[in-house]
Amino acid sequence: MNVLVIGSGGREHALAWKLGQSSRADKVFVAPGNAGTALDAENVPISAQDVAGLIKFAKENRVGLTVVGPEQPLVDGLVDQLQKAGLKVFGPSQSAAQMEGSKVFCKNLLRVAAVPSAEFQVFRDPESAARFVQERFPEPDQPTPLVVKADGLAAGKGVMVCRTRTQVMEAIDRIMRKREFGDAGKAIVLEERLDGEEASILAITDGKTIVTLPAAQDHKAAFDGDKGPNTGGMGAYCPAPLVDAAKMAWIEEHILVPTVHAMKRSRHPFRGVLYAGLMLTHQGPKVLEYNVRFGDPECQPLLMRLQSDLLDVLEATVDERLEELEPLRWDPRPAVCVVMASEGYPGPYDNGNTIRGLDDAAKLPDVKVFHAGTRRNASGDVLTNGGRVLGVTALGPNIAGAKLQAYSAVKCIRWPGAWCRKDISDKALASELAGRGANF
Numbered sequence: 050m051n052v053l054v055i056g057s058g059g060r061e062h063a064l065a066w067k068l069g070q071s072s073r074a075d076k077v078f079v080a081p082g083n084a085g086t087a088l089d090a091e092n093v094p095i096s097a098q099d100v101a102g103l104i105k106f107a108k109e110n111r112v113g114l115t116v117v118g119p120e121q122p123l124v125d126g127l128v129d130q131l132q133k134a135g136l137k138v139f140g141p142s143q144s145a146a147q148m149e150g151s152k153v154f155c156k157n158l159l160r161v162a163a164v165p166s167a168e169f170q171v172f173r174d175p176e177s178a179a180r181f182v183q184e185r186f187p188e189p190d191q192p193t194p195l196v197v198k199a200d201g202l203a204a205g206k207g208v209m210v211c212r213t214r215t216q217v218m219e220a221i222d223r224i225m226r227k228r229e230f231g232d233a234g235k236a237i238v239l240e241e242r243l244d245g246e247e248a249s250i251l252a253i254t255d256g257k258t259i260v261t262l263p264a265a266q267d268h269k270a271a272f273d274g275d276k277g278p279n280t281g282g283m284g285a286y287c288p289a290p291l292v293d294a295a296k297m298a299w300i301e302e303h304i305l306v307p308t309v310h311a312m313k314r315s316r317h318p319f320r321g322v323l324y325a326g327l328m329l330t331h332q333g334p335k336v337l338e339y340n341v342r343f344g345d346p347e348c349q350p351l352l353m354r355l356q357s358d359l360l361d362v363l364e365a366t367v368d369e370r371l372e373e374l375e376p377l378r379w380d381p382r383p384a385v386c387v388v389m390a391s392e393g394y395p396g397p398y399d400n401g402n403t404i405r406g407l408d409d410a411a412k413l414p415d416v417k418v419f420h421a422g423t424r425r426n427a428s429g430d431v432l433t434n435g436g437r438v439l440g441v442t443a444l445g446p447n448i449a450g451a452k453l454q455a456y457s458a459v460k461c462i463r464w465p466g467a468w469c470r471k472d473i474s475d476k477a478l479a480s481e482l483a484g485r486g487a488n489f
């Protein structure tokens with residue numbers, strides 16, 4: 050079968066690489082892809098917005114399964130459009146993708162489903178939001194532990210975690226009055242700030258059966274020690290020992306199952322990857338947000354460990370026969386993914402720097418360098434072409450070993466201004482030393 054992956058990031062490289070390992074995959078195409086997907090699959094220069102182009106290509110090349118990677122095309126309804134053209138597609142419908150596309154939709158659904166999450170209020174104009182904050186927190190300098198979230202997609206930037214009332218007011222102003230994120234800021238969710246460790250729990254579901262993947266942890270802040278601005282994710286590891294088997298069972302029962310059921314009941318049945326961003330609070334795990342796709346970079350260490358045939362899994366989801374699937378097999382070794390970024394990211398950065406040392410990194414055992422923001426020029430050099438450039442991923446006998454191997458590979462690779470966090474997976478190391486067991 051021919052397979053088409055839509056997207057151009059590290060997640061899509063990992064998906065294309067893993068799908069290419071299936072004995073049933075003939076050709077794997079990536080639209081539009083990057084310099085890494087060009088090596089493991091075949092790039093086709095069609096963007097995710099070019100729906101007619103994608104349909105034409107998929108039909109002409111007898112694509113048996115299309116996998117949509119990023120959130121924007123899912124929220125825009127690409128899956129519905131491809132399905133209407135008679136194609137088989139992995140990913141949620143536009144109506145189900147509202148779980149990520151609208152924070153108001155997500156919070157209301159969680160409330161109906163009685164899924165643990167932060168207390169919240171929705172506002173559709175800045176004056177009533179500001180009034181609410183002033184009434185609740187009358188002293189201008191009193192601690193104000195609120196989070197302000199733009200309703201719509203904002204490339205991960207529409208969430209502002211605040212400490213003071215001034216910060217909250219500024220956030221309301223930026224999102225609703227200045228409209229920094231455009232129409233995504235027509236409405237906001239104001240919610241209580243939760244404290245704890247974060248974990249990413251991804252589950253594949255056909256709307257009836259839920260297959261939970263091992264827990265992963267992202268590193269959203271730019272700098273070591275979780276300092277600096279938020280990014281798309283500077284690294285991830287899997288499994289995350291802070292979610293042990295008992296906690297995972299609790300999360301399935303109290304979070305994932307009620308969410309999937311509530312979506313079905315409210316006529317937004319979900320098929321695809323449901324990604325719960327959780328805060329592990331003193332009162333138990335609570336949902337920070339849902340995404341409707343594989344996490345990036347969580348997908349990279351997850352798929353590095355997956356031993357089952359990914360094509361079988363994704364196809365069974367689309368055919369609504371996940372129930373018949375054998376339990377997924379995982380490499381028992383943990384995986385760590387370190388993101389190498391361009392100088393200036395998550396702010397402005399330059400593209401076009403030549404990346405050296407990729408071949409040396411690839412020679413190291415148990416290492417895979419997933420490309421994100423890269424492109425190849427006419428003479429075959431690999432150039433930087435984005436903020437997050439590479440996801441250097443390694444397996445190891447334990448988290449410490451996987452971390453060491455990933456950073457050994459990072460040391461082989463260089464371009465002017467390249468940088469990465471040095472502490473990816475250190476939180477897991479602390480748990481590993483404390484002897485907490487990992488699940489799976």
Ligand code: AMP
Nearest residue numbers: 167196208210240241242243326337338
């Ligand atoms: P979201 O896009 O909703 O996941 O938010 C992005 C990041 O903001 C999360 O990964 C958290 O680090 C943080 N965040 C979101 N909601 C809250 C909350 N209620 N309390 C504390 N931090 C939050």
Ligand code: GLY
Nearest residue numbers: 267282344345346
């Ligand atoms: N790793 C965060 C995300 O994929 O949204």
